[in-house]
Amino acid sequence: MGIVAKKLGKRIKELREQRKLSQLQLAEILNMEASNLSKIERGVQIPKEESLLKLINAFNVNMVDLFDYEHFADRDTLLLSINNIIQSADEKTLQKIYKILINL
Secondary structure: OOOHHHHHHHHHHHHHHHHHHHHHHHHHHHOOOOHHHHHOOOOOOOOOOHHHHHHHHHHHHOHHHOOHHHHHHHHHHHHHHHHHHOOOOOOOHHHHHHHHHHOO
């Protein structure tokens, strides 16, 4: 499978782990075999439309949120994006960003 399948799978795994669900628990919610969910999370298989809708409902997110995996970019791409955000920020926003960063 391609890069979209891998990133989508990684995002689904991230959402599952945020909700403290095992693969087996989520598979039961989705009425799917755990082995199929594993393939989806590894990016080996792309979920069918029906499964995507079940995932959206299970995670209580919008379709856009399910495909929000820009933060999985490589280091250089992330640094470039962060730098662009910082360069265009006003002083007040920069202060907020600074506070967030020093508290990580």
